[in-house]
Amino acid sequence: MVGRGWFDVLHTKCSPALIFGLMLAFSSHVPASTETRVAAVRCRNLTHQHCVIHPDGVHDLDCFGSWSQTFEWRCVWKPGEPAAEKTYTLIIQQPKKKWCRLYPNITALSQTIKIFNNYNLSAEVLENSPSTNCSRAVFKGLPANLQRCGPPHSASFRRHAGMLNMTVKWPLGDSKHITNYTVRYKEVGSHLWSKSPVAFHNKRCRLVEHLNSSSVYVVQIQCVPDNKCSQCPWSDAFTVPSELTTPPVIVGFKDNDIAKKNGRRLVTLTWKSSATEIHDSFSVMIAKASGESPELISTSWPEIRLILSYSAYQVNISGVNNASISPAVSQLIPQREGVGDVRLNVTVHSNTSFTIYWRDDLIRTFVCFSVEWWKKGQKVTYMSFYESDRNHKTLHPKGLEPYQRYSITLHTRPNKDTCNMKHINNSESTYSTAHFYSVQGSPVSAPTNISSHNVTLDSVELQWGAIPEEDIRGFLLGYTIHYTEYQQGEASTENNVIVDPELNNYKLENLISSTTYRVQISGFTSAGVGVRSEELLFKTNREADFISNSVITMLAVLTTLLIFGSPILKRAKVLLWPSIPNPRKSNALQKIDRPCELELLGAIDTLKVEERDTESLQLVEKVAATPASTSPSTIPLLHHSGDETDSAGATCNWMQTDTGSMTGDFMSDEFKTLDTQRTVVQSSPLTFSSEYTTIEMFQQAMPQPAPSVLEAEAADVTVVPSRMDYIRQFSSSPTSEGEHLSTVC
Structure with missing residues (x-):
């Protein structure tokens, strides 16, 4: 009879074929999605020879009792290959009791069962397959030895300074029966566990010591078996990451105002972590300097932005993974200054x-x-x-x-x-x-580093350092300058000047010249005047000293002008004075012929002129063997040149020999006379300031003698032609006998 409850067969003996036929009939009439039907039969033996035990079939069948659900029995197993959607049939037998229980059409990999606690247990799980072959797994045991505790429901780990701290959570109902547990561990990649598991008491957290901080470990946990927990399986492997030992490094800090939000600021912090350590996230703890309500913020990004008031804050940043927290880096966010006003x-x-x-x-x-x-x-x-x-x-x-x-x-x-x-x-x-x-007092110290500067006949500039804030003992209202005339052995009237507290310098005026003064400075609050500073002595200048200093100053200015004035004037002349044309390019001169230039250069070379006067034009008056009353017929005009090369070139262009007017004898006698007699040399009044002079300029400037005078004197002397003839530049060296002069045409 098939029903929703138990399927009972009342016969004391039943053949395996009958049982298996009932099982197949039952499974063929009940869909897989319906609740599992349980059939209970009393039998001597029940086998399924056509289902074989195979490595690729269903395996690892295990049955046990658990305290976690007010002690219930359960069987678990693992599927065969391939792990497609399959159904399973679980058969539970207790031979001495002669009971068989069937759990067909199971889609999960576990099943809760009911058994008698005092009888041996035999279990089989059949993996139903569309093929004719099916696989099976077998389990046998005594219920008294099948009471299992664990494995742990969860475990958390914390690493610090080479130690591993563990907190283990067992399934509900198991924890009150578990008194101790053991731990084994190994480094990732290693095949060897620790030499012996470490035993711990279940009621407290324990530490595993002497671990490598940079290594990643694999940990397994199991309870210690006893009469309440006869089975203690190892847990799945827990991976414990390496220990974080390096604090983050802050690489950016910005403190900016927020537009249209007075009293608030935007604080941005950025940081970076060690490249060799793996962080899951970062823990940011921020608290006001007063200690009010610290807040813990978790972020996965190495940056945080905070909108804060102007208070001072303390920020601590640590790297975090599921096993450790790195040392924290601290950043003080200072209090903003300058927010005080009369509103408070x-x-x-x-x-x-x-x-x-x-x-x-x-x-x-x-x-x-x-x-x-x-x-x-x-x-x-x-x-x-x-x-x-x-x-x-x-x-x-x-x-x-x-x-x-x-x-x-x-x-x-x-x-x-x-x-x-x-x-x-x-x-x-x-x-x-x-x-x-709460209570104000007068300052207990005085301004420091008092000094005097820029002393004059009737004034001096004083300067001093501020009083330390802790010595003011109140709100500083200002400084008092006490000064008197210093007269040894005589009393003098003290003068006082009040200075604003923001100032640290003051100019004393209306003093007496050539007088020594004594100065002291003190601060004052609403409670009174504080301690005076040490005395400062200074003496105003005398009038004579003032005049002497003025003269020295003027001399210094004049010396500076003399040293640096000439180059400045020359530079100004170059920039402002008009350019003077080059005689070589003048229209008044003719072109230079090359042979003439060579001839003139040869003549200049024979003159052996050692020094030339290039500063002025000179006239030479000829002294002849005529009566003293006779006037010279003409005064030869000397051409002035500051440049030997230009002079030679220019002369060659307009100088030639006049044999018709002068004889070689006359030339020789004339210049012999010039060599033997003292030549009267005077500066020409017609000398130009320029360095260059042309023939036209000479002819226009020099006065021409009247013809009557020339005729009157013709009988006595040989007259040089009326034109102004260029002679040569005078040299301070005597003229040699071999020198010849050419008359300018």
Whole structure:
């Protein structure tokens, strides 16, 4: 009879053929998708000879009891090859009890069974196949030895300093029966496990020590067998990655304002990790310097962007994989300066109470606030609060120290659920910062490094260093300059000058010349004037010293002009003075003939002129053997040249011998007379400032003698023609006897 419940055969004896026929009939009438029917029969023997045990068929059948499901029995197996969709039939027999149980049409690889705990168990699983051949697997055992615990449900690992920390989770129901477990491990790629498994107590985490930090390990875990857990299979292999030992390196930090969002800034951090270590992600822990509500952020990218207020923050960044966390790199995000204004005021009532005030319109937008106050060098104290009615808040610190400067900052928070800052990123804006003292005092130290500069007849410039902030003991209102005339043994009136606290220099005026002064400087607060500085002595200048200094200054200026003035003037002359034409290119001169040029060069060579006067034109007056009353017929004009080459060329162009007017004897006698008598040399009044002179210029400039005078003197002397004849340049060397002069035509 086939039913939805048990299929019972009441006969005490049944043949294998009958049982197998029933099984086939049952499987042919029930589809695979329906719930598994269980048939229970009492029998002596049940076999399936046509199904064989084969390596490629179903295998590894195992049956056991488990505490995880209030102790139930289960059989598991592995499929044959190929692992296509198949159905299985499980047969459970307990021969002494003479019971057979059939579980046909199983599509999974496990099956829950029911057995008698005190009888031996025999199980067979048949792999149904469309072919005529089928495979089977067999299992036998005593239920008392089939109580299994584990393997672990999960395990987590943490590596640090060569140690492996393990946390193992067992299936529900097994953990209360497992008292100890063992671990074996090996490096990836190795075929050998650790020499002996390490035993641990189940109630606490244990460490495996002396591991190689850079190696990847494979770990397996099993419980220690006992009377409650007779079977303890090894778990699947857990892969434990290498230990992270190198902290990330921060390579970028930007702190920028956000447009139209006062009191907020965009902070960008970028970093890189070691190329030899594998990171799954990065852990970023960010907290305010006050310690309020640190937040842990996980990111897979080596960059993070945060919208923060102007408070100081501490950021720690670590690399993370599933077994270790690298050492953290820290980055301090400093507090922004320069956000103080008159919008925030502080009134101190005592050393345990003060009140802060802000603008009335602030509570129209915000109801959640946070305030931070601190003394320089100490940790920040914070308090968050909700305020929707008033524009002030009274705070009660543990104790404010006198003469100490405190800073206080008010932050606004837009959301009510962030009054206690559940999240740091984009959660608040800075409103304003103020400073206050619980009790003010006068400065206990004076300005330092006082010096005097630019001393004159009646003034001096003073300069000094600021008083250290911790010595001011209050809000500095200014400096007082105390100065008196220094007269040994005599008292003099002290003068005081008040200087703004932002300044560190001042010019004292209306002093008396040639007088010694004594100067001291002190700071003052609302509590009074502080300590005076050490004395500074200086003496104003005398009038004579002032005049002497002025003369020295003028001489220095003149010396500078003399040294550097000439090159400057010459440069200016070159740039501003008009160019003077070259005589070689003048229309007044004729072309130079080559033979004439060679002749003139030969004549110049024989003159052996050692030094020439090139600074002026000179006239030579001839002294003849005539009466003293007789006037010379003419004055030869000497051509002036500053350049020997140009002079020779120019002369050759317009000089020739006039044999008709002068004889060689006359020439010889004339110049002999010039050599034996003292020549009267004078500068011509017609000398040009230019270095070049043409014949036309000479003829226009020199006066022409009247013809009557020339005729009157013709009987006594031989007259040089009326034209202005070029003679030569005078040399300071005597003329040799062999020299000849040519008359200019």
